[in-house]
Every structure is written in C-alpha cells, then in structure tokens.
Amino acid sequence: MSDNIQNLQKSLSERLPQCSVKIRKHGGVELNSSKENLVGVLAHLREHFGYRHLSHISCVDWLEQNQFELVYILWNYESRIQLFVKVRLARENGSGISIRHLWPQADTYEREIAEMYGLPFDGNENPRELILEDWDAMPPMRRDFDTRAYSKEAFYDRPGREDAKDVRSVISGRSGEEIPEIAIPYTRK
C-alpha cells in the first residue's frame, strides 16, 4: 500500500509539475494547485489517474491569511487511495470555478459553499438556496460570523433558566475576592 502511495506521488509530481504533491500523515495524497490550473488538473486526474469519483468539496476559512481554501476530495475505486486537491482563493471578492461539467453533483457542494461561506463560483451563478432561507446576514460558516450574537438575537431565553449562576461570581463571592476594574475586561464572559 505504501509503495502504491509513493508511486502515485511520484507519477503525479512528474505529470503535474506545477502542483506540489505530498503524502498525508493520516493516509491519502494531497495536491496543491493554483486556481488557473484547477479545472485542468481535476480533469486530468479523472481521465488519466482513475479518480472518477468526486466525494466532496470542502471549504476552509483562513481568516488570518484572508483566504478561502477549497478542498476537492476524490476517490479512485481501483487503487483505493484518497486524493485531496487544494486551492487557495482570495477571501474578499474572490471566486471559485465551477466543475459541474466534470461532475454534476458538484453543483450541490458549490451551492452549499456559496451559501455558507459567501464564495461564488464562476460558471454556477445565482445558485438556488440550499439550506438557508432568506438569509441576508453574513454567511454563517465564515469564522468571523458571531454565532452567539446571532443566537441571542434569534432565540428567546426559555422560562425557567433564571436560576443560572456565573462561576466567576460564585467563586469570588465565596472567597471574598474583589475584582478590580482593570481586571474586568479580562474576565471570562
């Protein structure tokens, strides 16, 4: 098995010299592509490396680097080696490229990512709503989406919860600790 993975890594590196290829610690092979090469790379993998199945498209929000990362997870039924194709895109005003022409089921994943991350796909404009209805706030899977604030606004507190206590106040009340003003901004909320 490890021989197969190494052979795959070697031949991928030779055939797709513009991509970096590495073996993943927990199994499978990872391939990084540029946005320009992505569709060609995926088509090549499908036609020449036996990756006929698209398992999933995932998205990672690299907030600090101001980038989104799309992860295309492919499966080869013969070699049974999973392949992860990654591409980094601009987080603000960036877009992905649709691969609906390669795998029709990509449509669902692209719709989901567009809706949940606010990342549009060229070639899959104005996708229909998937899960959210009439959503006009920040796409909720973005890491800067404040889930707690949203939940506070959207839901009421159920009656019967008034007896909740704050751990910090219970502890300081018991010990007689007086928390000074300078410390309050640092207290856990």
Place this chain on the structure above:
Amino acid sequence: MEFSIKGMLNPLLALQQAGKRPHTIQFPFEEKKVAERYRGLHFNDIEACIGCGTCSTICQNEAIDMVEIHPGDSESAKPGDSGLRPRVDNGRCCWCALCVEVCPTGSLSLTSHYNYVSEDPDSFLWTPGVSNPEGRKELSFVSDTSHSLLDYARVPMRELEGKERIKSFAEVVLGYADEEAQKEAARCIGCSICTEVCPVHMHIPEYISAIEHGNNEDAIRIIYDNNPIGETCGKVCTRRCEEVCPLGARGEAIAIRWLKRYATEKAENADMIREIVNPEIKPPNGKKVGIIGAGPSGLTVAYYLALRGFDVTIYEAKAKAGGMIMYGIPKYRLPLDSLDKQVEYMQSIGVKIHFNTKVGEQISFSEIEKNHDAVFIGIGYEVPYTIGIDGENLENSIQAVNFLRDINADKHVDIGSRVAVIGGGNVAIDAARVSRRLGAEVTILYRRREEDMPADWEEIEGAKQEGVIIKTQAIPLNVVDDGSGRVKGIRYGNARMVTDEKGGRPRPELIEGDEHVLELDTIIGAIGQEADYSFIPEDLKEKIGFKSGRILTNEWQQTSVPHIFAGGDIVNRTADAISAVADGYKAVKGIEQFVFGK
C-alpha cells in the same frame, strides 16, 4: 351440513409463511445501533465535574446554564469545585459537542441515546447526569485528551543543566520568552477555580488573559492589585492554585507561577513598576502604623497602608528587607536584584524602613506602641529547632536557617567537602542545594519516605539533578566527635515504615542493629523553626493569646490586644510567602477598620 375439505385445509396455508421474515415489529422495541461517536443527549459525571463552566462559556447557542443541583451547593462546595453543574436547554442545543471538547475533566459526554419523550412540551431543560443517571452506560461521544481543543501539555520551562547550576548561584529557571508565555497563557480556560485556593485570591484568570493578549502592563497592574511581591511569588510561590487547575485533572496544570514571573519581570526596575502600576496614593490621613519585620507580611501591610494615606514605618533587625525571602531562600531561586527592585518600589511610594533596628535592642516595643496608632508584628519563624541528639553542639554542627542567612548575607561559611542535611522540608533542600554550590558532597537524611517529604517535588528533583544524595528512612542517632570538639560524622539507623494504628501516616521504626556512621565535615539541621517573642513585654504577652507558639488573631489579623495585629509564619500554619501576603492584605483592612472605628 355439507362437509368441506377445503374449509378444513385452507387455514393450513398460513404455514407457508413460516420460513419468511415476519411483518410484525419486535416487542419490546429494540433500538437500532447508532454510529460510532454518535452525538446524542448529554451525560455528565456529577462526581467528576468540578463546575468550571467552560461548557457553558463555549456554547454558541447559549444552551448551557451553570446551576445548583441542590439549593446551597455553590456555598458548601469544596475549594476546587464551584458547586455548580451544567444544565442544558435541549430546545437550543445543536449537538455540536463543543462542550464535550472543552471539558477539562472529561466528565461531560454525549450518549448514543437520542429519544426523549415528555408529556410536557416545555420540558426542554435537563441536567445531564441527574436527569439521566443511566446515561453512564450509553457514552458515545467522549472527550479525549489526545484530540482536543484544549492543550493539556504545558509549555516547558527552560532551566540551567544540573551540572551547570552547581557552579554558581545563577538563577536556575530561565523564564518564558514572549511567545512561550502567550502560548502557555492561551491554554487557560479562565474558570477562576484557582483563585479560591490562593490565600491572597489573586485575580489569576484575568492576568493570564492579559498575558495571552500581549498586554503585560495590564497583567502587572492586576497582579499588584493585591500582591506587592508578585515577582517573588512568580519565582518561589508554593502555588496551591496549580493543584486545583482543572487542566491538571487529565493533563498539566497551567504554569500560573511562571506566567506571573514572566509578567512581573517585564518591569525591569523600580521606576518601571511605578510607571506601570501608577498607583493612586491617597493624601496623608494622619494615622501612623508601626510594623515589626520587613518580611512578606510586613511589606504587604506597609505597601497597601501607604497607598491609603497612612504613615508607615517598618522596623527591620537586618540590613536588608524581605525577611525569609531575603535570608531564607537561596539566590538561585530568588536573585537579590529582583527583591531589591520590589522593595525599592515600595519605598518610592512612601514605605519607610529602618534597617538594622532590632526591636528590644535598638528600640523598645513600648516605644513603637506609643508612637503609632496600630502595630503589626510579622517577625517570622527564624529560630531553628535543634534535632535533639547527642553531640549536636559540636563545632561544624550548624542550623540550616542560620547557614542560609549567612550565605545570603554574603558571609563565608566553611562547610568542608562532606555535608549531611537532616530534614525533608524546603529549607533542608535549600541547604543541600546551596552546599552543592559550595562544592560539597551532600547527603540528606530523612526519617520517612521520599513521598512523605514536605518539600516541593520540583525542589527534590532539582536537588537530585544537582547530585544531592537523598537517604530516606534514616534516623539520626548521635553526632560522632573527632576528639577535638569537631564533627567527625553522624551515626544513623535505618528504619522500616510501620502503619500507624491510630490511622495517622506510616511512621518510621528503627531496625535494630542496622546502624551506620556517615563521615562528615558538617551537619546541617533543618527540622523546623520557631519565633523569638522576647521583645514583647511580659505583661503584654499574657494578654496576647498564643497557641503552640503561634499568635492567635481574628479574621482581620487582630490580636486580643486591639491595636496589635500579627501575620505571616507566626500566625498561619502554612508558613509560606503567599500566606504571609494574604495575612498582610487582611491586616490592612483590619487596621483601617480599627483606626477609623468602623
């Protein structure tokens, strides 16, 4: 009546169904097996849970409240437990399991159980573990320390190598760099469980959070709010806080002491402390307080009273301030310039210290009483107990506190090349490690087992790394004379541990005939200290209450003589710097109340 063979046989057709799968449903109902790590309803191990509230804090749906299971639980809980337990609003929960991921004790889990039926459409609130005690058998999504949002491993502290250490009195601990400190601080869950066991109740989660965010100056201000010797505590504190840190339940506690050390060291000199802390100093209120002893308790009283506008004077018998932290703790643990800096800062805000002024010699106690509205006594335990064996008075049989005091005062002490230290506390370890630095081969003789030693395990480890030999279950019998009044060696007997019939800890019992002599140049006794109260006039001594050598006080450190307050080793049993600071801090309030008649 016509006979019909058909009517007789037709019912038998039912038999053809015998080999087929039944259309009926299994009763009682059997639930389908759920997937591995399925996230169903919560279960909480109420005994293992310490109520840190991290689950409640992380919940993005605000579905978790911290509540008392029985009224009064939060008041009666033991230190290390808030007494609260999580209650989930299942109408808001989305089963993301973040609460399980951040549970430091691992008490909270999700079960494989997903059916919940109730006649009351509003009964969404339930307390995991209490509402479903049977959940213990159905755990499915459990927290795992190897894959967790919490970091259970402490950022290691860099130290000098053992061989390098014994060449000098350089500080052993090298301290955290900025990124190390921030990484360590980021591990803290901010629960504040630690603050209760800290005798001073320092604002630990707050200063750690300030460090995490790179706001070291805020961290310093928060530390100085109730501890004026934060840097000392950052180096030598006995840190009971770390013993109750929830992360310690399954991993390593936050390095609270080292983080405090990191922050306070950012103020490199007294001027910088003054500039950063920038304390409000109230105008003089005309009240005078005399303090006997410039140890941790006396310094704390002096600092906070001076800030409140009192005229404070400390009377210190020795040439430098600090008491036991100056003369008892070796400089490789607490360097001189660090202590000087802290004392200098206190002097800069108005604390007056009269050095080389021993009460009872240079000034009388009555005079201090006469000149001040209140008096605080914080003289510490400076007089060593003797071991109580023959030959102990020989030359070269010395006491650890005297030895450490002389070394810290830069005096030359000739201990020769072979030293034995008698005792198992921190003072014994300090004396042993100092002796190693003076070039001697050192053996510690201790009556009980290593796990019985009252010293910090880190100190014991440190001593071993430096080549100190620890001989346990060894009872000193007598000091061997060389014939000219000097120590030649010590005779000791090996002991076996016997269980105490009264239920106490196992005690050592001499093994008859198993006696040995260890040849030595110096014996250092370190079995404990007491206080010297000779400066207090006899009539006053009778009024102040004592119990087993300690002064009795009320919760404000006030003795039965209303204008006399006391604190530190002469009052509390824990006898460490942080307890002395705590006593001092309480005395500040006590003195204020007494002087202003509140």
